[in-house]
């Protein structure tokens with residue numbers, strides 16, 4: 001399993017970090033986790049084959065996590081030659097279908113009828129979907145918004161957890177137990193911590209309780225400046241921590257426990 005961080009940023013536009021988007025590749029699955037502002041152009045600039053995406057899974061309905069989804073649907077029809085014919089599966093929290101239907105009123109019918117087969121699947125916290133033989137996606141509720149979820153992706157060799165946006169949560173840590181890589185949001189420094197986002201210390205603590213083999217931080221607000229959140233997180237995690245940048249790539253596989 002391979003993970004590419006396309007966007008390691010937030011709702012705050014900066015030159016070096018676009019809004020959240022992450023590509024997970026395993027088998028025939030090309031899964032995009034979140035699709036915030038700047039995703040498509042950053043993917044293009046990184047040489048990522050965005051037109052080959054097979055699934056998009058959204059963690060919640062904050063704009064920085066799904067605002068560029070309509071642009072992706074549109075680009076797959078009118079931004080590539082020949083236009084896409086392969087199916088695309090959209091996955092998201094309960095209420096996704098109603099929100100996409102509402103978008104057709106503003107943008108037109110192509111949102112749900114883009115000219116290639118489009119499936120919309122709402123995933124309830126605690127449930128699991130098969131993406132292909134041997135590849136599953138599961139969701140866990142997170143303390144962030146009414147709808148927000150974290151996702152896990154498993155294949156026969158790897159167990160990845162993406163927290164989406166979340167506050168500290170023992171339930172989430174238990175659900176993520178034993179993951180090979182935890183991609184955790186890290187919105188704010190420790191001295192600016194709030195209940196609905198993680199800090200370097202609370203992200204490190206979450207990954208430590210989960211027993212994650214590796215911790216990668218993402219989703220940094222500009223308030224971090226030049227400070228290194230990885231140093232603080234490593235103290236709570238108990239091991240070295242990676243700080244993602246746009247274009248960061250990670251190989252995910254089970255290591256001997």
Ligand SMILES: [Zn+2]
Pocket residue numbers: 010011020062064065165219
């Ligand atoms: Zn966010």
Ligand SMILES: [Zn+2]
Pocket residue numbers: 060062144165
């Ligand atoms: Zn959010």
